[in-house]
Amino acid sequence: MKKVLRVLMALALLLVCSVPLGAEAASSFGERVEGMAEVTGVRVSTHDGMTRIVVDADKPVKIKTMALTNPTRVVADIQGAWLSGKVKRDIPVSSPFASRVRIAQFSKNVVRVVVETNVGKNNYRVFPLSGGPVPGRVVLDFGQVGPSSSGATVALPDVKKPTQPATKPAETKPATKPAEAKPSTKPAETKPATKPATKPTTQPQTSTTQPSKPTTQPQTKPVTKPQKTEAEKTAEETAGTAEQEKTETERGIDEITGLSGKVIVIDPGHGGNDSGAIGPTGVMEKTVTLNIALRLQKLLEAEGATVYMTRSTDTEVSPKGANASDIEELQARCDVANNHNADIFISIHNDSFTNGAAKGTTGYYYSRGSAKSRDLADKVRSGVIDQIGTQSRGTQSCNFYVVKHTDMPATLVEVAFISNPEEEKLLNSDDGAQKAAQGIADGIADYFG
CATH class of the missing domain: 3.40.630.40 (Zn-dependent exopeptidases)
Structure with missing residues (x-):
């Protein structure tokens, strides 16, 4: 009986050993990541008033972003992706805009990038970028990121800066010029009044119409401008985004x-x-x-x-x-x-x-x-x-x-x-x-x- 048990145990052991466990593991891993983007690297560059973090992937990706507090962090979740084992998971950043980058496999199909930063919402931007030698990229910019950025280390103190140029146009200089006597006396002078006696009825008419033209032009321009901007908001935003995409592409390639x-x-x-x-x-x-x-x-x-x-x-x-x-x-x-x-x-x-x-x-x-x-x-x-x-x-x-x-x-x-x-x-x-x-x-x- 003992011999039979030993034989059976030996056969069972032989069967277990004959199963290619490594091949099964490799096969299951390959099946799991099939069709997903592989995140292959993280690069960091700081210059020109901005820190740029670029996450490379072997195909275009979609992202979801959010901001967290205590401490302040910006999170980018890369959808449908898996993290290569060659990628460094924790990267210190020597920058006034960001101090640390961490990347990890957050779930089976999401790679999470976390950037520790102290900039405000107007001083960072996260976007995907495709094309070039790297098929897929996620770019995270911190600092002076564009027209909406104040361009300083921390966004909040600099929000006050744009108010200064706003008050300057409201000073007395532009206000006093239209109120001066010069424009008021010129129309009241006798020269235009005496000339239209007999000779040119058209000249006074044309001279009166000349001042009226500037008055009508400013009236029509302000009226048409709001109409155009409202009608073309989407077009302008698209054009601005396209132009920004172009600059971001160039900077994403050149600067990083x-x-x-x-x-x-x-x-x-x-x-x-x-x-x-x-x-x-x-x-x-x-x-x-x-x-x-x-x-x-x-x-x-x-x-x-x-x-x-x-x-x-x-x-x-x-x-x-x-x-x-x-x-x-x-x-x-x-x-x-x-x-x-x-x-x-x-x-x-x-x-x-x-x-x-x-x-x-x-x-x-x-x-x-x-x-x-x-x-x-x-x-x-x-x-x-x-x-x-x-x-x-x-x-x-x-x-x-x-x-x-x-x-x-x-x-x-x-x-x-x-x-x-x-x-x-x-x-x-x-x-x-x-x-x-x-x-x-x-x-x-x-x-x-």
């Missing part, structure tokens, strides 16, 4: 990333006669780096940056082409950045090793370079890892020619190991190349942010 006006040089490693490393299935490094670089160029230009490429096709950079020495080729790449007075220089490469198991992403900066170069290298490496999920191999100093002989902060990023079969496949895919480009763009945005 800080890329407007920035000059960036992208250097796709190798090219032309130099294939670079070659993967197990024959994928060449020069092809992968160019693919990523061209995608990165589009992302950065969409964010307002001016981008120069050391090469945009499969060719050498040096005017000497295949006849250039290694140093001449590398110096030609540096010259592109130095001659354009670039703000930063990004050289894109893929790592390789004899052991195909080697994998991961590395950021490099010149060993004797500035702290800004290290910061750039670190942020770009982190951005790539966040997007393609590779292992971090750290941010390391180096003596590579292109980061040593450029005059601005520079980094060389080894996106992944092309010698690793899995990472070669990732690098050679459209999805992998796009995510790698997005990761570098994210790192650049963080650097300038």
